[in-house]
Amino acid sequence: MNDAPKLAKTPCAASDNDIEYSPPLMWRILRILAPLVFAICAISGIVSYHLYASTAVEHMHDDHREMMNIVALSMPDAIWNFDDERVHAYLETLSHHDSVHAVRYFNHEGKLVEEITKRGTAFEPLTHSQNLVYQNSLVKQSVGRLELESTNAPILTARYQGGAVLFVIALTIILLILLLLSWQLKRYVATPLSTAIDHMRQLEDQHAIFHRVPFAQSREINKVIVQLNKLGERLFNMMEALRQNEERYQHFYRDTPALLLVIDNKGNVQDASQLMLETIGSSREQLIGVPFHSIINSQNGNQIHRLSTALQLGSACDDQVMTLRCQHQDDRQVQVVIPAAKGTQTRGTMMLLTDITELTRTQQRLMEHELIDPLTQLPNRLSLNHHLKQLIASDDVFGLLLVNIDRFHSINHHLGPMDGDLLLKETGERLKECNPAWIGRTGGDEFVMTCDVKDLRPLVRRIQTAFSHPLLKSGESINLSLSMAGLEAQANDESPSRLMRLLELTVVDIKHEGGNQYRTCVRDSVLEDGEPLFLKERMIREALAMGWFRLYLQPIFRAASPDLEAPELLGAEALIRLEHPELGLVPPNEFIPAAEKTGQIIDIGNWVLEEAAVILSEWRRIGIEERYLSVNASVMQFRDQCMLHQLESLLERYPIRPSQLVIEVTENLMLDSKDSLLCQLHAIRKLGVNLSLDDFGTGFSCLSYLHDLPFGILKVDRSFVMNVETSHRDRELAQIIVAMARSFGMQVVVEGVEKRGQAEIFRDMGVHAFQGYLFGRPMPQQAFETRFHANADARVSLLKPVRSAPGTGNDLG
Known part of the structure; x- marks a missing residue:
């Protein structure tokens, strides 16, 4: 089944939801421009009205001062002649102005004589005062003082009326500008972009060819459309290649003869190859979603932790040998490999499992054949070398014994090869019954045994007792005499080759003296000369x-x-x-x-x-x-x-x-x-x-x-x-x-x-x-x-007490 279209549509569907709940481009532009235009008009109106109001108030006060100057020329005559009616008439004339709230006349002593005040409270009142002086050719005398209290109420009323008119005008201008911008945006931006989007949706479907987006009437939008057409053609080709790769991937992944798993970063199985399903005896539906460690068995918990860490970090992990649990057959031993992956692991990481069951069995058989003497079924010389290296590395004192059959060449010639081999086999069995810690045949008629250093001589006595009775071969009794060389391995700088060379040289000396005896190896420089200098x-x-x-x-x-x-x-x-x-x-x-x-x-x-x-x-x-x-x-x-x-x-x-x-x-x-x-x-x-x-x-x-x-x-x-x-x-x-x-x-x-x-x-x-x-x-x-690293305390606890050991000779360096 081809899952490529579903994979391609998933991100597109999410984008459609985002577009559905997001405001249109035109509305977002108008939402920004409308307050902007309104703010400009409002600021302009406020500034204009502030200037107008300041000028009107200034002109109003200039008029008040001018009226008071005119009245001050005639009103002193009426006051000098005690013509109260004319004085009252002057005051009435001044109070008739809308911007005058109150008029007051004070005599020359400063007492209020007459006051005309309008109802209500003056708005932003300002009082103007003018002295009244009577003057003729004979006399010049102050006859009183005239006060005029102004109010800005008429100007405020006119301001409100003008503001309302300007608001209506500004609102009309804003609406006209927005309508014009909306029409331009829709024609030159929104409509071409909608058309381009509709054409780009063809990438979601499996079309034979890609239909290019038509050009619009805007140069800038056409530049975008050119790039969209190039991108669309490139994406179309990539999607087509992806669909083909997906088909090949499905064929390769699920039908390949390999054990493959897709694991997410949490360690859960996402998919598996067909061979994996057949091997473990499970269906894909049963396997998907289960933790991978439920189908892989490991005695070492660190291995599971290492695999889980590799999945989370996207790092490589290999050389992990585990056991794959199988329902309908024996469990299989597999080697798990996780390749390194970059980026997120949301789509899963590949886990490759190589079945090494038969390979392990073959290696085991080869190893057994390589390390076991086929005649006596005892360990051979190679196995002895490994065993001695382990004993030397453990830094323990141990005993080593080499047993050689005296005159075996003559015995083998007398009995024949077949009975001679049987004799060697029975010799190995009798030596094994002497209970050494380890026994092996290193070749020919030589047997090597290891034991605890305290058990070396008791082991020799048990061997001598065991071979005091003859062996029966070809109807005749065969009495074997043995040459045995023992050695106490003491220092960790010994090597298997040196130990065996000391034993073999000692056995040679024993045979030169007639054999049939046991001797302890002497670490002597004479033995060191056994190997030529060159x-x-x-x-x-x-x-x-x-x-x-x-x-x-x-x-x-x-x-x-x-x-x-x-x-x-x-x-x-x-x-x-x-x-x-x-x-x-x-x-x-x-x-x-x-x-x-x-x-x-x-x-x-x-x-x-x-x-x-x-x-x-x-x-x-x-x-x-x-x-x-x-x-x-x-x-x-x-x-x-x-x-x-x-x-x-x-x-x-x-x-x-x-x-x-x-x-x-x-x-x-x-x-x-x-x-x-x-x-x-x-x-x-x-x-x-x-x-x-x-x-x-x-x-x-x-x-x-x-x-x-x-x-x-x-x-x-x-x-x-x-x-x-x-x-x-x-x-x-x-x-x-x-x-x-x-x-x-x-x-x-x-x-x-x-x-x-x-x-x-x-x-x-x-x-x-x-x-x-x-x-x-x-x-x-x-x-x-x-x-003794740099950050550690230079003091250390003592090692356990060790045995006394002889020197190792010259030790340059």
Whole structure:
């Protein structure tokens, strides 16, 4: 069904209602012009009458003064001759004027002699006075005073009559003007616009062509009609294209083989594709208006909230996997995608649901096939790698056991491939009955198990007991002997490849000695040489080129903090790690010795310094001015003044404070030429960069180092920390080192602090700072920034107590 005409008529119908209840244009123009013309006429009349009235009053008073002057010439004779009748006649003559309200005659003594006053009250009265003087050739004498009181009543009456006449004239003029304007507006404006509107209504219907609006007799209106014709033709073409698009949309949307929903900003369904209706088993009428989350099931409420927020804001939302509820079939797993939409969402937002049920099942089967050994149905080597990464990431101590069947090649050759496979399968089942925490077959005749570190030896005994009984294959008993290597994984910087390499090398040694025994792996440098140097050299070269190196930061805290549960952060030590895409996290003691042998340590050291400068620049940008970063340096970096030149370059290129950077060197640096080293260290110190003597007491310690070289920090090695609580000798030795360093004005940093008792002992000795697992492990830079961000309190609560761990060897950076 084509809904395009209805969509087009809806806004037009609203406009018609608005036009029906709004006044016509002609009436609105006349409604404005009528008061305007009336106001102009009224103002003109009022001004004209005000001027006329002022002139009339002025003329009236001039007439009164002139009449009094005339009477003043004759009336004194009558008063001198005591002719009262003539005096009265003069007064009567003056009072006959309409504008005279009263006439009064006073004698020469000021007494009123005669007064003639008309009825009523004078309007705006004004009194004129004139002295009467008798004069002849012999005498000149005042005989009295004449007063005349005027009234404006006649003028007011004349004003009212004239105003009424002018009002009638003005009203007639207004009506004539309005009639003329109405006729002109109707002829040149209203009628052409009505005709144009009638012609534009054809856009509401489905016409084959657009009929242009005829021109009128007004140039201005014709300009409007020209634009209306252009707009009408454009709208007509757009409406036609819209109708065609609507038909295509209806065909595409409702008949497309996809799960589509139209959702409004409140989360209610507005429409759905036919496939969606068939999938969920509902009709369109039942579905429209219901909330979308009623047909989509999700165990995670945040997913529903995220979809609802995206609908309200018109933002995109994808990668949401949910379950679609279906009435007549099993629920389907779908991936929900909402594209970004601009403007209001009143017409609804499209929600695309992709059925990934079969894809998920296929991926699950492929994953199971990829991670499961098809012969024994135990996890394979890839699954072991994932499992070990999870255990290492959890930072828990765990036991790892490698089991290898002795002389399996001979047994397999004797039994044949089929019975040999059955033997391996039964071996896996018997090992599984020994209840390890996890068991897998890594290939051939090797099985790997994990368990709690305390259960490692009991697990070995259970395996030895289980295989003390022979296996029956091809009608004969087969007694198996096993070579087993165990390992306690201790540090979080271990990698699965390193752990397996240690186990495999140990099993090789066991087999060389005849096999059929259990041995615990020894972490020895001899085992580290099992991998050729050129392979490590290639790995380091690839890591530098591909960006596999990472900086981990271990926090350093003030020892004099009042509360050891929340010490004050001073800075951090930058420790380098190698994140290999296949081997995982490779610890420094696996590649630093090789880098020193190949000379790649200089490139690694320069990379660490560059990254440290970037971190310090970012700290300063966000307002962290006092936190310092400590970087380890190799002996080779000081050859030919490389370290000095590198630091000078960094300070020129990065806006950092030199005092925030600390270079740590070990005592074996002193084996180099002392004179050249002394000059270089003093030059570095002049740059403002701090120097720290690392691992003091483990090398060729000499007091002259502390006296001659410009070290500001001395780091006490962990070997002096481990037994400081239990050994009186170690505690006294540590006290001597701290006192000696303080006597040279050096700050003492104690590393390897893992117990609170150790921290309290060294705090009482007056050391400057602590560093160790008790306060914080090395962590990725992002984790460090999150935990110690600029606005946070620099004090943090202690981590839970951790086990003692051996050192990780050379740790550049």
